[in-house]
Amino acid sequence: MGGPAMRTSQKDFNNAVNQVKLLKEDPGNEVKLKLYALYKQATEGPCNVPKPGVLDFINKTKWDAWNALGSLSKEAARQNYVDLVSRLSASSESPSPEAPAADRKQPESDTLVVTSEDGITTIRLNRPTKKNALTNQMYHDIMAALQAASKDESVITVLTGSGDYYCSGNDLTNFASVPPGGLEEMARRGAVLLRDFVNCFIDFPKPLVAVVNGPAVGISVTVLGLFDVVYATDRATFHTPFSHLGQSPEGCSSYTFPKIMGSSKAAEMLIFGKKLTAQEACAQGLVTEVFPDGTFQKEVWARLKAYSKLPPNTMRISKQIIRNRERETLHTVNAEECRVLRERWQSDECMNAIASFLSRKAKL
Numbered sequence: 001m002g003g004p005a006m007r008t009s010q011k012d013f014n015n016a017v018n019q020v021k022l023l024k025e026d027p028g029n030e031v032k033l034k035l036y037a038l039y040k041q042a043t044e045g046p047c048n049v050p051k052p053g054v055l056d057f058i059n060k061t062k063w064d065a066w067n068a069l070g071s072l073s074k075e076a077a078r079q080n081y082v083d084l085v086s087r088l089s090a091s092s093e094s095p096s097p098e099a100p101a102a103d104r105k106q107p108e109s110d111t112l113v114v115t116s117e118d119g120i121t122t123i124r125l126n127r128p129t130k131k132n133a134l135t136n137q138m139y140h141d142i143m144a145a146l147q148a149a150s151k152d153e154s155v156i157t158v159l160t161g162s163g164d165y166y167c168s169g170n171d172l173t174n175f176a177s178v179p180p181g182g183l184e185e186m187a188r189r190g191a192v193l194l195r196d197f198v199n200c201f202i203d204f205p206k207p208l209v210a211v212v213n214g215p216a217v218g219i220s221v222t223v224l225g226l227f228d229v230v231y232a233t234d235r236a237t238f239h240t241p242f243s244h245l246g247q248s249p250e251g252c253s254s255y256t257f258p259k260i261m262g263s264s265k266a267a268e269m270l271i272f273g274k275k276l277t278a279q280e281a282c283a284q285g286l287v288t289e290v291f292p293d294g295t296f297q298k299e300v301w302a303r304l305k306a307y308s309k310l311p312p313n314t315m316r317i318s319k320q321i322i323r324n325r326e327r328e329t330l331h332t333v334n335a336e337e338c339r340v341l342r343e344r345w346q347s348d349e350c351m352n353a354i355a356s357f358l359s360r361k362a363k364l
């Protein structure tokens, strides 16, 4: 085990594994084989499986590459993997023809991880210590990721979260720093950001799937009405505590929720802040299907991989015909919700609720 190898953390390694999926150029089979071997060595140690038969050409080649690393330590393999990915990333900076530079904007921080594999672009909220609460930067990064995904070669786009929560909604500290223009300016900016954010979901052209890996709060729940399919673990809950926060519904939920679940069920959620279990949300049509937490990831990703093999243009056209009729209505609803919220954000009821959370007096 060499000294430098010890400097690579598990986080660096995980980042490198994600980075490989974002490479804009195919590094070629030889490099892919090297990456494979280093990955196996870093995660499982020296090759410990029987050699495949000579006719099993692909697996034998992979086995040979892994076996050639001999007794290289896991740490050293991790370091070599990270170094190799870093060199590959540096040499694949040139823009790809199908994605104009503005649309390829990658997240500026690690709070959003975007990967593409098997025809699926996955946008992962990655702020688990804050229950994936959405910072202003994350709203921008999600918009950029959706824009890029709408033009990339993937077939399906997925939004999901890291850790035990799907998302705890708007980061309430977004309201903590008041700009020079005062509360009014803060509310104006918030309304513009919210409108643009929700518009990206309304206009998204490909099948959009939410993989709800845990509890969901606020805006992460309301925009679900704009997704095509919502899969949830049985640990998930769905909570829109707008009245508790002195706020009003957004994400087009004032329109989509009554349509999905009927006006009285929608009112119980959006006005009284009733928290739904995953099963309840499924019974009311907000969630497509609920999976046991133990098999959630396995079952959902297997299903999505199978769906991603379906003809992409046909799926896109089917989505259009399902959604297009309502697109203008949804834009109108979004604009109206943002107008109302802009006023709410300047109200005493809202300010008190946020101050209360920030001073840790209140929790949902």
Ligand SMILES: CCCCCC/C=C/C(=O)SCCNC(=O)CCNC(=O)[C@H](O)C(C)(C)COP(=O)(O)OP(=O)(O)OC[C@H]1O[C@@H](n2cnc3c(N)ncnc32)[C@H](O)[C@@H]1OP(=O)(O)O
Pocket: 129, 130, 131, 133, 134, 139, 168, 169, 170, 171, 172, 173, 174, 189, 190, 191, 193, 194, 217, 218, 219, 220, 241, 242, 245, 247, 250, 357, 362, 363, 364
């Ligand atoms: C451009 C503006 C657009 C605005 C759109 C309008 C959007 C509206 C909404 O989304 S409304 C919903 C807002 N969300 C909330 O009110 C949730 C607040 N959070 C909580 O009530 C709880 O944290 C919890 C129930 C989600 C989880 O409770 P628990 O399991 O006990 O964990 P902790 O409270 O200890 O949380 C861990 C850590 O995360 C921080 N955190 C969680 N959620 C948020 C949040 N929404 N905003 C900011 N910070 C959040 C929490 O403070 C803890 O931080 P700490 O460890 O104390 O530093």
